[in-house]
Amino acid sequence: MLVQLFVANLLTFGNGTVMAAILQQSFVQQAQVLSNDQLLYAFALARVTPGQANLYVASIAYMMFGLPGSVLSILVIALPSYLMIPLLHSYEFFRGNRLVLNMARGLAATAVGLLLATTWNLARDSMTAPVTWIVLALGLALLVFTRLPTVVSLLAATGAGMILVLATGLVTP
Amino acid sequence: MPDRDPSVSLAALFRLFLKIGLSFGAGTGMSAVLQEELVHKRQAMPRREFVALFGLARLVPSGSMTALAVGIGYRYQRWLGTVAALTAMILPGFVLTVLLTVVYTLLANSTALRVINLTLMPAALAIVVVSAFNLGREFFTPSLELGLVIAGGVSVLLFGLNPSLVLLAGGAIGAIALGNRDDTRQASR
Numbered sequence: 530m531l532v533q534l535f536v537a538n539l540l541t542f543g544n545g546t547v548m549a550a551i552l553q554q555s556f557v558q559q560a561q562v563l564s565n566d567q568l569l570y571a572f573a574l575a576r577v578t579p580g581q582a583n584l585y586v587a588s589i590a591y592m593m594f595g596l597p598g599s600v601l602s603i604l605v606i607a608l609p610s611y612l613m614i615p616l617l618h619s620y621e622f623f624r625g626n627r628l629v630l631n632m633a634r635g636l637a638a639t640a641v642g643l644l645l646a647t648t649w650n651l652a653r654d655s656m657t658a659p660v661t662w663i664v665l666a667l668g669l670a671l672l673v674f675t676r677l678p679t680v681v682s683l684l685a686a687t688g689a690g691m692i693l694v695l696a697t698g699l700v701t702p
Numbered sequence: 703m704p705d706r707d708p709s710v711s712l713a714a715l716f717r718l719f720l721k722i723g724l725s726f727g728a729g730t731g732m733s734a735v736l737q738e739e740l741v742h743k744r745q746a747m748p749r750r751e752f753v754a755l756f757g758l759a760r761l762v763p764s765g766s767m768t769a770l771a772v773g774i775g776y777r778y779q780r781w782l783g784t785v786a787a788l789t790a791m792i793l794p795g796f797v798l799t800v801l802l803t804v805v806y807t808l809l810a811n812s813t814a815l816r817v818i819n820l821t822l823m824p825a826a827l828a829i830v831v832v833s834a835f836n837l838g839r840e841f842f843t844p845s846l847e848l849g850l851v852i853a854g855g856v857s858v859l860l861f862g863l864n865p866s867l868v869l870l871a872g873g874a875i876g877a878i879a880l881g882n883r884d885d886t887r888q889a890s891r
Contacts, residue, residue: 533866539763540869545728546833554858554865566819567806573826574802575728580795581765582728587796588803599800607788609764613772614784616758628877629761635876638847639869641838642854648830649859661824668828680726683825690821699820 530556530593531605534586538606540636545575545582547640550647552589558650565654567592576683660699664690710746710778712786718744719771719790729767732791736770747777767791846879 537551549572556563571588578584583606590602656662668686671677677685693699710718718739725735733756741749755777759769768788775787809815841847850872857863 536866538765540866540873542760542763542766544837545765546830547837549830551865551869558858559862559864566823569823569826570806570818571799571803572830573822574799576826576829578795578798578802579724579726580728580792580798581732581767583765584792584795584799587799588806591800591803592807596800599796599803603792603796606764607768607792610762610768610772610788611784612762612764613759613769614776616762617773617776631880632873632877633761634847634880635850636869636873637837638841638850638876639854639872641834641841642851642856642872643858643865643868644830644834644837645851646855646859648827648834651827651830655819655823655827658820660820664821664824665828665831668825669831672828672832678726679829683822683829686825686828687821690825691817694817694820 530562530590530598531601534590534602535605535608538583538586539609541640542633542636544640545572545585547644548583548586550640550643552586553647553650554643556589556593562593563589565651569651569655573683576680658699660690660693660697663693707746707778710744712779712782715775715778715783716786716790719775719787720794722767722771723791723794729765732767733770736774740774747774847876850875 533555534552537548537555541547541551549568552563553565553568557565557568568589571585571592574588575582575585584603586602586606587599590598594601652665656665664686667689668682671682671685672679675682718736721739722732722736725732737749737752737756740747741752755773756766756770759766759773762769768791771787771791772784775783775785777783779786806815806818809818838851841851854868854872857868858865
């Protein structure tokens with residue numbers, strides 16, 4: 530798991546959302562050690578807590594291996610940051626290197642494809658009731674058409690969904 | 703790279719990055735607070751240098767904020783500074799994330815968890831959808847990049863290929879095939 534995480538972090542340049550795509554494919558689709566709901570919960574946590582967007586890996590690791598796993602997962606994603614030190618000495622070379630920039634662009638385009646595939650997989654498993662479609666539509670509308678912070682949109686759509694669920698008696702104790 | 707500048711002590715570095723770690727808005731929000739603190743309030747670094755460090759951090763294959771923390775920590779207090787900056791920045795989010803995950807695991811099989819699954823999950827999915835389209839916006843025109851988007855999605859969705867290898871292949875194809883284009887920009891994160 531740590532190796533997968535290390536590779537995913539390296540290849541996605543630490544982008545939390547794109548990394549979620551790789552983790553979904555690796556841990557949910559292939560290894561089946563995590564559910565889509567767990568992944569989405571962890572991902573949502575990153576939006577309602579302070580700090581970097583990729584800290585949700587601690588949540589995923591906790592679900593699989595407890596506290597030691599979550600600590601190790603943070604070390605694994607933080608470790609490549611130390612490449613910053615040698616890079617400080619060769620900034621001009623890397624900044625203007627066409628090969629490096631093109632590789633980054635190729636990685637980014639491929640990552641978008643992975644992310645779209647992941648979106649499809651997540652939607653297939655999570656959209657199980659009419660209320661989930663309403664919450665998704667509301668969330669999309671808030672994110673696309675308003676200038677509200679992401680965390681506010683997330684909480685507003687979730688809150689509206691909870692009211693609907695409770696009002697319709699969809700979930701009973 | 704400039705020599706070590708001890709003007710920001712180890713303790714001050716820790717306090718500064720603890721504050722950054724408590725900032726919302728992920729990288730964008732955190733870097734804005736860091737710039738405000740370091741460049742404007744403390745005047746410990748010229749804006750031009752901060753921007754250069756930030757640009758460099760975006761080239762590092764990790765989160766740009768963790769790379770920036772290492773770069774700034776190293777500038778002021780060398781290796782100990784990197785540890786202080788990283789630890790302080792990660793700590794608040796990490797503790798909250800783990801605590802909320804503990805709550806999630808305690809709620810297993812409860813009514814509350816079923817409500818969360820029906821409400822929080824689709825709302826989180828909306829973020830993933832919007833992120834995917836925002837990240838891909840610049841690639842959604844007929845181009846080699848669009849080909850990579852489609853190939854990336856199809857290869858994992860239909861053929862179940864290893865996503866890390868697919869990404870690696872996409873990066874290699876980009877490096878070889880995208881060529882010497884004037885409009886090549888650094889990949890968005």
